[in-house]
Amino acid sequence: MDTLSSRIQNGDVPAVCRSCEARHGGVCSALTPAQLVELSKHSSRRTIDAGTEFIGQGESISSYSNILKGVVKLSKVMADGRQQIVGLQFAPDFMGRPFLGESRMAAEAAIDTEICVFPRRAIERLIAETPGLEHLLHSQALKELDEARDWMLTLGRKTAQEKVASFLALIASHSDPEAEEKSMFELPLSRADIADFLGLTIETVSRQMTKLRKEGIIQIENNRHVTVPDLGRLVAAAGND
Amino acid sequence: MDTLSSRIQNGDVPAVCRSCEARHGGVCSALTPAQLVELSKHSSRRTIDAGTEFIGQGESISSYSNILKGVVKLSKVMADGRQQIVGLQFAPDFMGRPFLGESRMAAEAAIDTEICVFPRRAIERLIAETPGLEHLLHSQALKELDEARDWMLTLGRKTAQEKVASFLALIASHSDPEAEEKSMFELPLSRADIADFLGLTIETVSRQMTKLRKEGIIQIENNRHVTVPDLGRLVAAAGND
DNA sequence: CGGGCCTTTGAACACCTTCAATCTTCGTGG
DNA sequence: CCACGAAGATTGAAGGTGTTCAAAGGCCCG
Structure with missing residues (x-):
């Protein structure tokens, strides 16, 4: 200007x-x-x-x-x-x-x-x-x-599934600042790191990711690449109303 | 002066x-x-x-x-x-x-x-x-x-017993700022509040308090009054090295 | 002394962990 | 380019810690 x-x-x-x-x-x-x-x-x-x-x-x-x-x-x-x-x-x-x-x-x-x-x-x-x-x-x-x-x-009150969904929602919000619906991103953390962030084990994180995938809330490619077709569903799975 | x-x-x-x-x-x-x-x-x-x-x-x-x-x-x-x-x-x-x-x-x-x-x-x-x-x-x-x-x-990594001990150690540190050994205080929280602070249920908090009492790490009178004969043992039970 | 609330205790259950094996991904070198 | 190996991820089965449900006990206040 x-x-x-x-x-x-x-x-x-x-x-x-x-x-x-x-x-x-x-x-x-x-x-x-x-x-x-x-x-x-x-x-x-x-x-x-x-x-x-x-x-x-x-x-x-x-x-x-x-x-x-x-x-x-x-x-x-x-x-x-x-x-x-x-x-x-x-x-x-x-x-x-x-x-x-x-x-x-x-x-x-x-x-x-x-x-x-x-x-x-x-x-x-x-x-x-x-x-x-x-x-x-x-x-x-x-x-x-x-x-x-x-x-x-x-950490204190959510279930394993809600914890994993909360983590994915957190990363999504830092990847597509203003995406309203769909979102795609690379996970910056390994399963081990995610477990340490959520107070869970690697296996539980993996199982919950699989569950979210089977429910159609997320898609996963090559372990790290995640697609969220409907952010609203992910946020709901995270327990945030 | x-x-x-x-x-x-x-x-x-x-x-x-x-x-x-x-x-x-x-x-x-x-x-x-x-x-x-x-x-x-x-x-x-x-x-x-x-x-x-x-x-x-x-x-x-x-x-x-x-x-x-x-x-x-x-x-x-x-x-x-x-x-x-x-x-x-x-x-x-x-x-x-x-x-x-x-x-x-x-x-x-x-x-x-x-x-x-x-x-x-x-x-x-x-x-x-x-x-x-x-x-x-x-x-x-x-x-x-x-x-x-x-x-x-x-919240993320400690066991129920360590959580309860951590809470007691926290309250002790706010009651007798510089006590090295023994400590006595009134708990400012009910069992329900303690549970909500630690991400546990009332029952688990109660059980762990009983356990700490039976192990001689704390004494309890009238539910709220706690005596810690050896702060070092409490801190150790809290997992803080 | 009675009633209500908080706490404790017990037993069955569920969720997450642990242990173990398999599968996938990716980098390296042939 | 493919093969190999290591690291990471997934899946399964068994086990444990904390939860849930239920009942009894203790404390405080009228």
Whole structure:
């Protein structure tokens, strides 16, 4: 629209940030061009292969990051190995636990993922001097809290079939943001991951997927590719009214 | 210590706030005396009897509040009546979901509770003009997110016995903040509430309590009064290493 | 002391898990 | 291009943990 001013504005923005999606929805959208320039000097892009854990549970944290592409799973492990995925993060989510020196969970790329890494000090300084940034992070924390509590209902009170349907509905909502009816997507998680997200076993997940398929609520190809002909039926199977 | 300046400072603080605990740990600690004066004009104390629901799921929100005394349970209900408690709040927690017009869950006093109620507009104006307040609320949101995710592990991966022990350990930690060994407290929840918090039935909760009692990990008198002779054993029974 | 509610206890059952075998998919190398 | 092997997914049968249904016991308050 206003090509002149946007050209000028872009002129101020670091080259690496110019094509970055996170600049619009992510934390960087709360920063001024000058702050972006400063931050970009200390930040770096990183590619993480599927299955790579890049933050360990209990590990001390020296950096934050932004997801540019991909899906990250956050998980907790008990001493005897039992595991629970406590959150999935998608682009352009911010990752890290502000104001806490160590991570209370592990972070692992569910599929091939790209992140932009910022030094911890730089972010904390920016938060202190940029109310808009703290507001944005506060909003994301509240959104994640809402999601965590929704999932507590799923974990505590839903049946295996409802749990699996809830998971599929969650992924569908992140794939086709505004699809009203049909939906198609690739599952970012293996059956084992889905089980750890739902508090079930691999076998139960598999059986419930088969059941949903036989009931015509979903179609599955090559294990990961899912088609949902009628989202309404899936949501109903998830127990969400 | 400096009695003069503290007298002057107290002189600026509204009478109703002077003896209020929340002024130290709660949201009000982030406000200046002048802001406190202004806010107190529009706020009011309220006593809520045990079992009274004072915010409904899906209800539109016109106020926030601070817990002065008591315990509040936050719960979600499914269409068919299945219920899950998704959080417990203690004094001096702030209650309400900033930046969202309606509540995604119900709030009910678990025991007799006192709260200080603020009009929504007043709080949102204060947040916008007081970075320290937003920081405090952000910190509380992150703390609640940590708690919610810890509980997801409990709901998804722990056995009934570990769940009940986890609940008792949680209550113990809120009763005797720094007790190293022994602990005594009154349970703020009925067996039915505990079941809804743990994703179990009343009967299973009862059976596991009996089991913990027979194993000597806890003592119970009059259903609600619990003594924990050795917190270490309870924590171990909760599966926390 | 009686009534109601909450809690405990018991027995049968169901759902999910466990253990085990088979099948599919996909990457690798011949 | 196909064959092979490993990893992941599905399916089956048996078993266990927690649920459901039912009854009895205990606590609180009139």
